[in-house]
Amino acid sequence: MKPILNLIRQDITTALRDNLMVYMLLAPLLIALGMKIFIPSVEMTGLSFAVADTVSPQVVERLHEYGAVEVMKEAEVQKRIEKIDTVAGIIEKGDSLTLILEGNELPKLIEIYRGVMEEITFDQRFTEITHRSLGKEASMLSEILTIVMLMMALMIGSIVSGFNIVGERDTKAINSIAVSPMTTTQFVFARGILASIVAGAVAIGTSLIMAGTGVDYTRLIIVLLLSSLMTTLLALIVGASATNQIGAIAIIKLLTPMYMGLPMLTFFLPEKFGYLFYWLPNYWQFKALGSIYFTHPQSIGFWSASIITFALSGFYIIAFSRYIGKKLNLR
């Protein structure tokens, strides 16, 4: 136990000396805060109109019901439409209104813009429409981004621990660990414990910012505990694959899309492709987090996803422990 604690103490001292702990703990939380502020503006997005100042105020008022309206000189309207975002122009020609579109808008959006013009120019109503909400306080975008931020927090914990190993290899400090009584298992524990504590703390902070207190934190802590081997695994992959900073960043560049991108991809793919990702512990971790943060029912339960995350990560660590020990010259 003593060698493990010594190595953890040494890592904490280094991290505090370089202000690294501050960066590690604060930066992801600041990013989460920025995202939390940003999300409502994305969700409040409606249509966009560039309207000539000759169009009647009544029409402008009606357009406000559908989205953002910018009123400008008629000559400016086309210039505004030509910008990169999707904006429809409205000018008055003679007695009637003209809707100006670029032609590159999505077909669905063109239909909606045309529908808006029909609503404004045609008085007769054909239907009576009422809207009702089931009352869930959910936002798909917010839920996805919360999970992205949590996985990022977990990854940062791993990577910084991985960097410590790379630093030791680069400066040959690893050789002094190799001749010490420390075994590969103890080394793995030491790196894993610190990485998991940092990752867990940042993840809980991120969750509080992104999702508030409305989620089940007992379950989150269980996922974080059962993800500790996943966090350790990532740190070891970085540490064992790279001997210097350039190599470490190259490995991280590959790991990031594999760790965060692949599970996210399953969200947008037909369910029949799910089995392609079963070998990835991070897929199960994503599913476990999903069962906490997604308000809609999940096909895979919380406990099975969390336990498989733990078991698969453990399997990979055991399978590669010899390779890791050899790479790091440990016993």
Next chain:
Amino acid sequence: MTKGLMNLFKKDLVIAFRNALFWVLIVTLILMIVTIKFLIPDTQEEEGYRYFYDKSESKLLERILVQSGLEEKYILKSSEEVEAAVEDSPQSVGIIFEGSIEKPRFAILHQQEVNAYQKKMIDVSIEGLMASLAGVDRSRGYEIQYLRPIAEPVSGKLTAIPSLLAFEVLILGFMFVAVFMFQEKEEGSIRAYRISPSSTAIYILSKTLVFVVIGLVYGLSLVMLTMGFTVNYLIIGLIIVLGSILYSFLGAIVAVFFNNISEWFVIGTGLLMLNMSPVLSHLYPTFSPRIVTMMPSYSILFIFNETMFPTGKSITPWIISLSIMTAIAYIICYMLVDRKLMKEGH
């Protein structure tokens, strides 16, 4: 100067490839190609499902919708079924029809509270449907003018390529220029460079050139292996070159404020995430706040899109603004590298 630049460029290129970067790029390239070719569906999926229940006795609307191509799985048999379906799928909307075709009433069910604009857009679609069923032509009250011919729909598979170029290929310089600098600081080779006759400009340009070459090979391989020879490679090559230069300069600008990769990593990742915010404008085409449009990736994404899937829109102004941005970034990069990296004591 050219000889000095080429010597340093060769040295940096060798360092880049000696450190697994080559294999990482090959594996990532394979992953991207497999994802585009085999995983992303060809047709654009609907954003959400519309579950429908015709509560009327005649079931006329249900029959009309089935005839017009609505899949039967979206037609449900009771209000409770609609509610359960909406409860299960966050992106879905439940539509319950009552009354008659002449006097229709609709109850729209959402899983959560949606904004007023979205409600109005759903109303617009339903009003349009019922007006056309009543045989009323509402399009006479206004005219529609397209600045260019309506663009052909793009295959869902291929729409990912511009984003991959912007957020995977071009950012290589941003990440690796920083790492090169930290590595040189740690190894002490930056000290040797300071007393050598080479200039700051050569130092910056040699690193930039490495990532221009890597970006070109990496990016063009991705486009060629997914889109074949159907695109204008000259423009795509030009944007990869400009983008790689810009991001390499930006990478150096950020890196001079840090001492090692661990310090830089969280901030660097945060900036790269911010750089990815234009993806939201890609997903929500009317979403364009200033903070997003200011990102260089916003116009780069548009130029790639327009070059690969042309709609007739001019990209020249955006290429010019990208060039100006790159020139400004170089000036700032030069000043910072010269002051913070090339002077002793740092």
